[in-house]
Amino acid sequence: MTTRKRSVVVIGGGPGGYEAALVGAQLGAMVTVIEKEGMGGAAVLTDCVPSKALIATSDFMSRFEAAGRLGVGFDTTELDQHAHAEVQQINQRIVRLAKAQSLDIRAQCESAGVQVFDGVGQIVDRGRVYAEGTNGVSREFGADTILVAVGTTPRQLPTAVPDGERILTWQQIYDLPELPKHLIVVGSGVTGAELAHAYLGLGCEVTLVSSRDRVLPGQDADAATVIENVFRRRGMNVLNKSRAVGAQRVGDSVVVTLDDGRTVEGSHALLAVGAIPQTEGIGLQAAGVETTASGHIVVDRVSRTSVPGIYAAGDCTGVYPLASVAAMQGRIAMFHALGDAVAPLNLRGVCANIFTDPEIATVGYSMADIDEGKVEARTVTLPLSTNPRAKMRNITDGFVKLFARPGSNTVVGGVVVAPQASELIFPIGIAVQNRLTVDQLASTFSVYPSMTGSISEAARRLHTLES
């Protein structure tokens, strides 16, 4: 007797959806992904991948500007020494790269046996999903398990409606035919800070409108201060405590109005004021799936919603909007739904990175958690200016912070502010995930000279503090 394969329908093909689909197929389920834009989702097509590719060009250009400080001369006249951004070429490369990655993911899914349906999905009830095909052909899919992984879309202000030409969301910048002369970035969260940094590096005049008293609210305060100082030193106009109330086109300019009546005029405005979940009109309410006032889907640590058989993963759950977390939530959902062994989602080990220059990477408990008494920890901060490799590379901004529990000495978190902090955070991530002690970290060899030397040195300092 043959047993019927369990059927899984995934709505949304971003990291939350496609990683789940791969696990589902591996566990022997019949999996369909319904995706309306392209596999890989916003992460690959418009958000994470394109922004990091843009930053790669921007950072490369900044290195030219810094070359003189390391004794590099150019065989050109003084006037010719500045690199300039070939925007159309940059954008074409980014769009090509994103599309290719999307196609790779589709091919990977299909070769694993996942069926990809191009269209818009909607839950009919807990066992059925209706899909309106982009080719006009609609279908209904039966499902033992439904996974909703529909992501988010840029939040818009009614008084600053994007026109795709001069008032832009972060998803529209890759169509720009030329570099903005003066870009006003509204919102200094991670998206705003990263893109303000990118365009500054490409040679734009940049004004960053930040509603709070510093950029990157919600991040380690010392790290955010380093970034804000670097932004200002490189010529960015950072307007703190400045909430934008509107943006309007005036001829070839954009005028952004602030809540105290001031105005800022630029050639373009980029709105980075957060994102809203794409959970409207997809049948959640009719199916009885609980959502929050903001429209996020309520899930537990194994990605279950309030309705048995319906799971949710990724940004639409509002748990922690990162590609890595979305993917983990999706995989956990499949392990749970298909009866495999599963460990509930644990956010303590999540490594996150802000791709400014220097980068900010974090893992585990934060300084704010310690200050608020959520966890007891001893802390140490080592400025990079004392690191020999940093000196050789002329790196002056940044630090390593390490947090350890008193008594047990286990590492519970850390912050790295440095070029390529995204790579340097990994050893601290391993320590946090595996509950290593500062002594274990301190006694691990690091290369001399190396940036990771500051991590082992910070661990040694914590050991000394204890004894």
Ligand SMILES: Cc1cc2nc3c(=O)[nH]c(=O)nc-3n(C[C@H](O)[C@H](O)[C@H](O)COP(=O)(O)OP(=O)(O)OC[C@H]3O[C@@H](n4cnc5c(N)ncnc54)[C@H](O)[C@@H]3O)c2cc1C
């Ligand atoms: C500018 C920017 C940069 C970022 N950079 C990083 C980074 O460097 N690292 C990182 O970890 N995270 C980054 N993020 C966050 C990351 O992009 C998200 O956490 C990630 O995309 C979440 O994945 P997801 O699967 O939940 O959603 P998404 O990637 O948004 O995918 C959801 C998919 O669902 C589809 N969909 C929606 N509704 C339907 C429907 N009804 N039917 C069919 N399909 C539907 C959408 O078309 C989309 O393709 C960044 C975000 C932004 C905005």
Ligand SMILES: NC(=O)c1ccc[n+]([C@@H]2O[C@H](COP(=O)([O-])OP(=O)(O)OC[C@H]3O[C@@H](n4cnc5c(N)ncnc54)[C@H](O)[C@@H]3O)[C@@H](O)[C@H]2O)c1
């Ligand atoms: N490198 C990465 O991993 C990366 C990059 C980008 C985004 N993300 C993820 O996406 C999440 C969301 O980040 P985000 O920056 O898109 O959104 P966000 O909600 O974190 O930040 C939006 C910012 O805009 C400000 N704001 C809102 N209205 C404003 C107004 N009218 N005028 C001025 N400022 C205004 C808010 O105070 C807030 O600081 C992040 O928490 C992160 O998890 C990750």
